[in-house]
Amino acid sequence: MTADNPVETQPAAEGVSHELEVEASHAPSGTSPWALAWRRLKRNKVSLAFGVLFILLVLSALAAPLWAEHVAETTPSRNNVSGTIIKDGQEVDIVSLEGVPIGPTWGRKYFLGADQNGRDVMVRLLYGARNSLQIGILAALITMTLAVILGMAAGYFRGWTDAIISRAFDVMWAFPVLLLGVALGVALAVGGLNIGPLHFESGSLWIPTFIIGVVGVVYLARPIRGQVLSLREKEFVEAARAQGAGNLRIMFGELLPNIASTLLVFFPLIVANAIMLEAALSFLGAGVQPPAPSWGTMISSGLSSLISAPHQTFAPGLMLVLTVLSLNIFGEGVRDALDPRAKIKLEN
């Protein structure tokens, strides 16, 4: 059983926008909230466009091995420091004697230029996208899983459970996220990470994934806790209890579906934050370890040649901006589509 949506089944309250009234009056009977949300999202052309952009970025990341093997004919870590290439009919060094790498050729090889080790920037950019997206999405899933478990436990059980979990949140909240991430990253960089029987080598992508997933928990767990605190007092929960449902059944069978839309709204935003944090940690040397490419490490490596070889920094920087922007705007559109009451409150 889910909570009623007041927009659909009750007379519109005063001040509700005309748009929603029209929508409500035209809605065929029995249309689900999800269908209505999808209809709202479809009308938000900007959000959809950025959603499509994100999908294109994901597809390009997935196509990285194809580009590397069939177009650029190299790998993301293949060095070519003393090689040469024909550019504008002339043979030029890929990396000059002073250590300046070649700029974009707009051709098959070195489409976006080379880095100081003579590696193909376009190939590293696409593989960096794979790493960043993999870490971002997996870290977001870790964040959401842990946040749901801890937030629901704190909000449902209250008392000592809530006190202990909330104090733990307070401690984590006190640490700046980046500082905490760097500290953990550096600590695990040499010896790797052990979680029970699992061991992750120091260069494994699971280490930054785990770090980013854990440090983001508190930012989602608190709102979930707040929602659960409110929802547990609802009649449907009482009814479920009266029918003999246990705590776990109530939490995951009754409460979780009611916060699903919240989770869906937050998910793209958490992924965006995770990607930003991964780039920041990698920039600082505490995230993705070489030779694995990452937008953050590419930006960091290119800084010393920002004037003579700006492509090294601008290309990954632009990709980072587009990815985070597309997730944020699409996420905003999803929120607008799923949570019209927020819109109502704003307009009232």
Place this chain on the structure above:
Amino acid sequence: MRSTLRTLLVLALTLSLALFVAACGSDDNGGDGGDSGSDEASAIQEGGEATFNYPSFPDYLDPAMSYTAAGWQALYASYGQLLTYAREEGQAGAQLIPGLAESMPDVSDDGKTYTFKLREGLKYSDGSEVKASDFEHAIKRVINLESGGASFYTSTIVGADKYLEAGKAKGDISGITADDETGEITIKLKAANGQFPFMLSMPFASLVPSDTPFEVMTKNPPPGVAPMKITQVEGSRRFVLEKNENYPEIPGIPPAHLDKITVNVVDNNERSIRDVLSNKADWMDDPGPGDALREFKETASERYTEQVTNSTYYFFLNQRVKPFDNPELRKAVAYAIDKKALARLFGGQLEPGCNFLPPGMQGYEKIDPCPHGKGGDIERAKKIVQDEGAAGEKVTVWGNEEESTKAVTEYLADVLNEIGFDAEPRIVDGEVYFQTIGAQKTKAQIGFTNWFADFPHPGNFMFLVDPDTIQETNNQNFSNVDDPEIKKQLDELDQQDIGEAAAGYAALDKRLVENVDVLPYGHRKLPSFYSNRIAVDRVLFHPVMLADYTTFALKK
């Protein structure tokens, strides 16, 4: 919809602004014309303060422990030894002169006994009296703390190895006797050793008070006898040197000009250079390639100097662990690496070469052609790896995060992958890098290292491949070269005068390179950057001590 558009607009404006600012670059060049090219020495003022930038905090600021160029530059200014170097450039600077000893030592006919007399009236920077027995205490600290320099003394001084084995801090080194009344210090050696006087000139042999604890004193360095003293150490971000008011003005070691030098750690080399260009900092060196270096050279060339150093950059290949316990696999790596490519990774600040000894060092004879070809012979290297059955073997390539080092480490890992290994780079913080690879338990297989001459004698490089110097921690023989034939040759050469021994060292250099006991690829040029406050022409760039901090002075 409305809020989305607004968000878009704000983000677009922010991005445009960021791009605009980045494209404009720094408007804070501060580059100026400096002095007009006058041939006269700059007029200087006594006193004043300066700020230096370091890329990372020195390994230690304890003279018993430090073993990096950055640490020694500060320690040469703040600690005194029985013998020191003439404050001259070039070959003249390689001459030893009396430091805290009143004269060069009396050496017995068999070359095994050195007798010094301490200068009278010496005081440490804290005002306490210098005693002859302080010398033995200083050497005990080096040995007891298992310093990287311990083997210099345990391998030469009678009883020093027994002191190490006994493990008692307050034990006695039988080969050192001192008389505090007369100031006489007598040192007995196991065998005549032409390098020993140079060993007494290193910061390890700096005199410190006999009550200096047997613990690492980086956070609170002990007092010394020198023109400057270390007065403050703030974590690993900053330390301060100040003029030593108790400095007795030893002949040949002039007092410092500056009252105070604050050394800040600025780990971003580009920012560090720009600080100096804009006169926010007064000096830095060793920046790595980059736009800031190119800009500095173009806009402030009168404040830029570049010197070839007595150094060798090389890869170690650990002979105690697989796969490089196999000499054929070491040769495979030598065939594969391209020294000219490596020079580009240093932005042209590396002179490619395959010698282990640096040019300018006695005993250097250029190895030409290099025994493993011009390099970059991937196919030949790949075949060797296949034939030796090592294809797919996991290798960790060690390096630190300093700019060129990281690029070199990634390059080497890629080359090893190309020839058939399964290699991964491991980048470690610069402040703990050498301690990490110098610990036997790390089992570091291959990686970056370099060596700047401790003193101008080829024996100082050969110590890096001497079997007797292998240690469990703070090991400097990273390749763990343990060849009895090399040991025999070194023992013979060490007893000879450098003139006689030069040819022998040259032959040994060639043997090391042919066997790939070490894999040298070049010798470093060291750029230095100065603010327009510093009288650049007055700064002494010493062949051993590098930049002599006591010679820095502000222009009038």
